[in-house]
Amino acid sequence: MKLLNYDPFTRMSTYFAHENGKNIFKTVEHDVQPILDFNQRAAEKLDKKKDRWFVGTIPNSICMQWAKESNSRIFSREWHKYAMKQLNNPDYRKLNPNRIRLNDR
Helix, strand or coil: CEEEEEECCCCEEEEEEEECCEEEEEEEECCCHHHHHHHHHHHHCCCCCCCCCCCCCCCHHHHHHHHHHHCCCCCCHHHHHHHHHHHHCHHHCCCCCCCCCCCCC
């Protein structure tokens, strides 16, 4: 695959290949560990006496994955409902380290 673009701000690379008559684009996010570490540090500072609680930061690659799985555009109403369900899922506890129960209103 040929590197098309690297964005140092998002740490995402886009690759391209032409195989078997098809164009293939692949997006890769490099090293999401700093995001997960940030979520953990923020979770340790949670003050439940406040009106609003920080849940966590979702890496761009996960946002894209959830858009594909939910068959919707990122940040659309459908995507938002799917993301709320995923953030309640224990498999994604590093994105919601305090396990704050979320619901879509």
